[in-house]
Amino acid sequence: MVVELRKRKAHQQPAVEQPAPKKKASSQKLNKSAKAAPAKTKKAADDSDKAAAEQPAKSANGTTDKVEDVNVKDAVPAQPKTYSEGDVVDDLETFGGEVQTHESETTTLKDLLDASKKAVVLFTYPKASTPGCTTQVCLFRDALDEIKAPGLSVYGLSADSPKANTTFHTKKELTYPLLCDQKRTLIKAIGLAKVPNGTARGVFVIDKEGKILLSRSGGPAATVDAVKALLETIAGLLPGAILIISKWHLPGETRTRIAILYTSADTRGAFSGLLAYAIAKMDGVAGLHGRRLIFILEGIMSVFVASVCFFLLCDSPALSGSWLDADKIRYLEFRQVTRRSTNAREFKESNKHFSKAIFKDIFGNYKIYLLIFANWSNALSNYAMKITMPTILTSMGYTSAHAQLMTIPPYAIY
Numbered sequence: 001m002v003v004e005l006r007k008r009k010a011h012q013q014p015a016v017e018q019p020a021p022k023k024k025a026s027s028q029k030l031n032k033s034a035k036a037a038p039a040k041t042k043k044a045a046d047d048s049d050k051a052a053a054e055q056p057a058k059s060a061n062g063t064t065d066k067v068e069d070v071n072v073k074d075a076v077p078a079q080p081k082t083y084s085e086g087d088v089v090d091d092l093e094t095f096g097g098e099v100q101t102h103e104s105e106t107t108t109l110k111d112l113l114d115a116s117k118k119a120v121v122l123f124t125y126p127k128a129s130t131p132g133c134t135t136q137v138c139l140f141r142d143a144l145d146e147i148k149a150p151g152l153s154v155y156g157l158s159a160d161s162p163k164a165n166t167t168f169h170t171k172k173e174l175t176y177p178l179l180c181d182q183k184r185t186l187i188k189a190i191g192l193a194k195v196p197n198g199t200a201r202g203v204f205v206i207d208k209e210g211k212i213l214l215s216r217s218g219g220p221a222a223t224v225d226a227v228k229a230l231l232e233t234i235a236g237l238l239p240g241a242i243l244i245i246s247k248w249h250l251p252g253e254t255r256t257r258i259a260i261l262y263t264s265a266d267t268r269g270a271f272s273g274l275l276a277y278a279i280a281k282m283d284g285v286a287g288l289h290g291r292r293l294i295f296i297l298e299g300i301m302s303v304f305v306a307s308v309c310f311f312l313l314c315d316s317p318a319l320s321g322s323w324l325d326a327d328k329i330r331y332l333e334f335r336q337v338t339r340r341s342t343n344a345r346e347f348k349e350s351n352k353h354f355s356k357a358i359f360k361d362i363f364g365n366y367k368i369y370l371l372i373f374a375n376w377s378n379a380l381s382n383y384a385m386k387i388t389m390p391t392i393l394t395s396m397g398y399t400s401a402h403a404q405l406m407t408i409p410p411y412a413i414y
Contacts, residue, residue: 117151
């Protein structure tokens, strides 16, 4: 059988309609427009943002307010200037703003400084009538006499209301004013504010010239101790000596110690004359004039005694643990506390800057005039003799060395 082979037809693709041919120039123009479209869109967006920023904004009442081009990151509120110990406040008139006393009287730090003799003590406490704050205000109340002796005025400072501080003041029988700084302007100015709206416990002391003597935070006892330590650096010789004596002894015992202190100050004139006479005889030793030797030798003795006192003189019973046991220290401190509780009227005073009752009581007390006469008699005769005695003896014909020696008998008799 013969098979006939037929040729299979090839598969044909369906016809696709081709677009009409365009001119070459039109194709190039289309490509260029497509590339420029994104750039135009970006530029239009930038112009739109710029126009929106420059366009005045309308407020709720329909008026237009000008919107300034401000960098939000740079718009940080101005921080108050911070001060540390030893700095001087630039403007006391505006420093800390206005505060109120617990009696709702408006005052400023400048007013408090004007009313003080030497400096102002501001101790801060977080909240009135809480345990820690109660301890702190009572410690300052008990140490008020010591702090006020050199001329410092004491004020408690918190963000409480006048009503809360009045209750606190009355309940604890405080003898100094409490300040109410509800806006915390003064608390922030002295650097004792907590973030966001708290108050750190601390103490701040500033003198009448605006110099910051003390600025630190701490617990109730630490703030009082810091002020007591400051008193030793700003008090003179006699006030400082009386302050230390009063920490150890009661008023009846203090009188005798102060009398000994005054007597030793008078008798030193006799020993100074004898010492000056002896040193004058050393004229020429080490090639130095006698007067120079007086300054050198007496200066060495002063430095030696001061160095010994720095290590051996205890400011208070609480610091004498190296040579007193705990029971003796507790006894000495308890005597002072007992005196304040049994003689509470002695430690109460008016919270005003001037009290007619206290003024009348002072000038109506005969003891004040006896004290004035005693001090006047001692100071006048002592300094008159001490200053003029060498001159009087020299005018009587004595040499300078013998004049110093002859100043001893009058002091011995006096």
